[in-house]
Amino acid sequence: MKHVALSWSSGKDSAWALRILNLTPGVEVKALITTFNAAADRVAMHAVRRRLVEEQAARAGFPLWSVELPWPCSNADYEERMAGVCQRAVEERIDAVAFGDLFLRDIREYRERQLQGSGLEPLFPLWELPTGELAAEMLRAGLRARVTCVDPGKLHRGYAGREYDSAFLSALPSAVDPCGENGEFHTFAYGGPMFSRPIEIQTGEIVERDGFVFADVL
Numbered sequence: 060m061k062h063v064a065l066s067w068s069s070g071k072d073s074a075w076a077l078r079i080l081n082l083t084p085g086v087e088v089k090a091l092i093t094t095f096n097a098a099a100d101r102v103a104m105h106a107v108r109r110r111l112v113e114e115q116a117a118r119a120g121f122p123l124w125s126v127e128l129p130w131p132c133s134n135a136d137y138e139e140r141m142a143g144v145c146q147r148a149v150e151e152r153i154d155a156v157a158f159g160d161l162f163l164r165d166i167r168e169y170r171e172r173q174l175q176g177s178g179l180e181p182l183f184p185l186w187e188l189p190t191g192e193l194a195a196e197m198l199r200a201g202l203r204a205r206v207t208c209v210d211p212g213k214l215h216r217g218y219a220g221r222e223y224d225s226a227f228l229s230a231l232p233s234a235v236d237p238c239g240e241n242g243e244f245h246t247f248a249y250g251g252p253m254f255s256r257p258i259e260i261q262t263g264e265i266v267e268r269d270g271f272v273f274a275d276v277l
Contacts, residue, residue: 060085060086060087061085061086061087061154061155061180062087062089062152062153062154062155063080063086063087063088063089063153063154063155063156063157063182064088064089064090064091064092064124064148064153064155064156064157065077065080065088065090065091065092065121065156065157065158065159066092066156066157066158066159067091067092067093067112067115067116067123068093068102068104068105068159068245069093069102069105069107069111069112069115069247069248070105070159070204070207070245070246070247070248071197071202071204071223071238071246071248072159072160072161072185072238072240073159073248074115074202074204074248074251074253075159075185075193075197075202075251075253076157076158076159076184076185077091077119077253078200078202078251078252078253079184079185080157080182080184081253083184088121088157089121089122089151089153090121090122090123090124090148090151090153091115091116091119091121091122091123091124092124092126092144092156093112093123093124093125093126094126094128094137094140095109095112095125095126095127095128096128096130096132097127097128097129097130098129098130099130103128103132104208104245105207105208105245105246105247106207106208106273106275107207107247107276108275108276108277109125111247111249111258111260111276114258115248115249115254115258118254118255118256118258119253119254119255120255124144124147126140126141126143126144127140128140138173141173142173142177145173145174145177145179146177148179149177149178149179153179154179154180155179155180155181155182156170156174156179156180156181156182157181157182157183157184158170158181158182158183159184159185160183160185160186160240161185161186161187161188161190161193161238161240162186162187162190162240163240163241167181167183167186190236190237190238190240191237193237193238194228194237194238195225195228197251198223198224198225198228200251200252201250201251201252202248202250202251202252202253203222203223203248203249203250203251203257204222204223204246204247204248204249205220205221205222205223205246205247205249205260205262205274205276206218206219206220206221206222206223206227206244206245206246206274207219207220207245207246207247207273207274207275207276208244208245208271208272208273208274209243209244209271209272209274210242210243210244210270210271210272211267211270211271211272212270213235213241213242213243214231214232214235214243214244216265216267216272218230218244219244219265219272219273219274220262220265220274223246247260247276249276260276260277261276261277262274262275262276262277263275263276263277
């Protein structure tokens with residue numbers, strides 16, 4: 060049995076990666092790993108409140124390993140803290156760390172370099188799945204997600220706070236990836252087959268900060 064820790068962004072792709080891992084024979088997920096902006100008490104980049112990520116972990120049935128990042132956070136700070144997580148994983152007899160990356164080769168290679176020599180195998184259960192088909196499959200299976208962050212240089216700010224559903228996908232400009240893999244948008248997954256039951260949420264204030272548009276999820 061291969062014991063796996065999953066990098067958990069709180070979004071749809073990591074949620075679907077969990078779904079795939081749960082269905083893979085010989086694989087057992089043991090923990091979810093989330094990086095938090097310690098100053099804001101929110102998920103780094105997705106800006107999701109810590110309480111909601113804790114709800115996700117509880118309803119997925121796995122312990123949450125929180126990685127506290129300073130703000131601002133240098134790459135050296137990030138790598139130091141992630142090295143600590145890798146050490147913990149090895150001590151707890153984790154065999155591999157899984158990521159929900161889809162097709163960005165440079166990101167995959169960076170993660171592989173970071174795990175090299177750690178004793179942990181990198182896994183990419185969604186790698187190179189066609190993103191249009193993947194988005195449709197996630198929705199058919201009952202995954203529910205809300206858009207929490209938009210890069211207004213790539214997608215209109217009006218998409219922030221919208222439900223990630225077939226209407227959202229149909230309205231996306233053709234240049235935007237259906238899964239937002241190029242950083243066009245990020246989501247919070249609040250329902251689906253990877254959870255015991257949905258999380259009740261509502262969309263709060265929408266603000267622009269640090270060049271991105273964030274929709275607060277409550």
